[in-house]
Amino acid sequence: MAWIDFLDLVQSLMDGVMFGATYALIGIGFTLIFGVMHKINLSYAAASVGAAYLSLLIVSVAPTPLVYLLAAVCGGLLGALIYFVCFKFLPLNQALATLMSTVGMLLVLEEAIVHATAGMPQNYPALFADKVFNLGPFIVRGDLLFVFGLGCAVMVGLKFMLEKTRLGLATRAVAQQPIAAQICGMSVDQTNASTFVIAGLLGGTAGAMTGAAIGVLSPLLTLPLTVKGLVVTVIGGLGSIPGAILAGLIVGGAESLFQFVRGVSERDIYVMLMLFVFLVFRPNGLFAAPGGRD
Amino acid sequence: MDFYIGLLQVIGVHTLLGLSAWCILHTGQVSLAQGGFFAIGAYTAGMLTAMAGWSLGPSLFIAALIASLIAIAIGFPALRVKGLMLVVATTAFAEIVRLVFFNLKWQVQTPNGPIGPDGGLGFGGIRYFPANAWSGLEILTLIWCLVAGVMSVLWLLDRSRIGTLWRAVGEDEVAAQSAGINLTAAKVSAFGIGGAIAGLAGGIFSHNTTHIEHGNFTILLATFAIAYPIIGGLKSLLGTLIAVIFIQGFLIEGLRFLGDWRSLLFGAMILAIMLIRPTGLLSAPLRLPLFNSKKNAPIGNAKTGAHHA
Numbered sequence: 001m002a003w004i005d006f007l008d009l010v011q012s013l014m015d016g017v018m019f020g021a022t023y024a025l026i027g028i029g030f031t032l033i034f035g036v037m038h039k040i041n042l043s044y045a046a047a048s049v050g051a052a053y054l055s056l057l058i059v060s061v062a063p064t065p066l067v068y069l070l071a072a073v074c075g076g077l078l079g080a081l082i083y084f085v086c087f088k089f090l091p092l093n094q095a096l097a098t099l100m101s102t103v104g105m106l107l108v109l110e111e112a113i114v115h116a117t118a119g120m121p122q123n124y125p126a127l128f129a130d131k132v133f134n135l136g137p138f139i140v141r142g143d144l145l146f147v148f149g150l151g152c153a154v155m156v157g158l159k160f161m162l163e164k165t166r167l168g169l170a171t172r173a174v175a176q177q178p179i180a181a182q183i184c185g186m187s188v189d190q191t192n193a194s195t196f197v198i199a200g201l202l203g204g205t206a207g208a209m210t211g212a213a214i215g216v217l218s219p220l221l222t223l224p225l226t227v228k229g230l231v232v233t234v235i236g237g238l239g240s241i242p243g244a245i246l247a248g249l250i251v252g253g254a255e256s257l258f259q260f261v262r263g264v265s266e267r268d269i270y271v272m273l274m275l276f277v278f279l280v281f282r283p284n285g286l287f288a289a290p291g292g293r294d
Numbered sequence: 295m296d297f298y299i300g301l302l303q304v305i306g307v308h309t310l311l312g313l314s315a316w317c318i319l320h321t322g323q324v325s326l327a328q329g330g331f332f333a334i335g336a337y338t339a340g341m342l343t344a345m346a347g348w349s350l351g352p353s354l355f356i357a358a359l360i361a362s363l364i365a366i367a368i369g370f371p372a373l374r375v376k377g378l379m380l381v382v383a384t385t386a387f388a389e390i391v392r393l394v395f396f397n398l399k400w401q402v403q404t405p406n407g408p409i410g411p412d413g414g415l416g417f418g419g420i421r422y423f424p425a426n427a428w429s430g431l432e433i434l435t436l437i438w439c440l441v442a443g444v445m446s447v448l449w450l451l452d453r454s455r456i457g458t459l460w461r462a463v464g465e466d467e468v469a470a471q472s473a474g475i476n477l478t479a480a481k482v483s484a485f486g487i488g489g490a491i492a493g494l495a496g497g498i499f500s501h502n503t504t505h506i507e508h509g510n511f512t513i514l515l516a517t518f519a520i521a522y523p524i525i526g527g528l529k530s531l532l533g534t535l536i537a538v539i540f541i542q543g544f545l546i547e548g549l550r551f552l553g554d555w556r557s558l559l560f561g562a563m564i565l566a567i568m569l570i571r572p573t574g575l576l577s578a579p580l581r582l583p584l585f586n587s588k589k590n591a592p593i594g595n596a597k598t599g600a601h602h603a
Binding site for chain 2: 034040085086089090091094095096097098099100101103104105106107108109110111112114115223226227230231233234238265266268269272273275276279280283
């Protein structure tokens, strides 16, 4: 391989890892909800994209950082909505019921997006899009770097929230032992709801980051994001937040690398095969979740 | 008239797809790989009739066989993982199958020009039915004979030892295992039979539409496949049929007069059904969701919930 090819390879790997921050956030959202409720919320990625779409409402009047903030807030609201519509009133021992209700929600959200925008992709504002940093022979795109930084900041915030606040304590307690948590006076219902809001905040940020990194939002983003988010969750280990972060960066980097080597149409085959390799050699993921309910 | 024949054909094919998912759901596993098996059956049967010049019967048989073998091969590693992991693993498998067909280019020269899968353009010219002058009604009869055949086989299976084993594994794996049931055999046989039915459905589908492409076999198709038995209720086979008629006949075709709003209502209707009848249309007596939500607090049932996704 020529030196120039090698440089391109490293370059695409770097870009991929930075974009992987969005996958990491989506993966954390899935993992958080799985951690406290032992359920998958299949509509999560759709809600994240939906939140980014909602933030487009103020794009013409507000500065870009406010648009991102609104995306996060809308994500939180959608998270609460999903909890009340798809989980609150369903019998939780019927695992299939919540799976199906979130699929219904996914279809509703996707169709609502198509309906509101007539299916046309919408431009999404990016920050620092005109800045380019030179790092030796490599270039770092300013908008991707910002997306990566934002993702890291949100993860640090989440870590702080989970370890230093009462809400985080309750979340971890319910995830580990719901009965004991209830005996100690924590409301399982409220904790579940607030976990959905927190996951929604992350999701909304991830949706905005995806829009900023790609430059457009499209309803076609929802299914691939859902699949990638689930892949990240499984590679990282169910219920493990550090695992989801690392797996998100790995999946982002691998995706970009395979795209460089084998082209865009074959890229996802190899990402999925990578998942199978993980399932065979590390079925519990990179970091298994701390012992709890099971 | 043609419209109704076409609709009934679609309902028949989707019933087969739903029944394939029913087998696997019956053992308590959620598989999103049905769309992948369906695609394998569709491409195999189409290639055998259009490219190799086989007749329909053997092609469908081989399609079902290959889909079944691949399903068994997928079923073994599936035993390593449960619940959400299985959902993701099968999703990944279905995506791999779709992307392989997206990239597959293999054409043979025939008197009517090159025929075969052409990558992203899809696989057209599977003209067995038109070439042999089958009428819509004859195709319809064939499809529903197959549906009736598969349903009666599954009905018999459900009443045999195998059905009992599947249900025991689906209800509680640990209890089933301690009663001496071979979990591997139960799960892999469910995967194999489900895969064969999905392959059969795919073979019929490709001949009926004459043109297939990777976009037909997305995760959405697999989601529909598991949606039919879940919405219909796992207790009976008829539930799956009723759910297919409800979704394909009423929600997709019957609500066409609503125009754009139809697709919005579609997801909302699925949501509403799960809220009103969480165990499916044909199952326990009607319950109203608001009254006994307290009874269903996650506490006591945390264990059973964690077994599945």
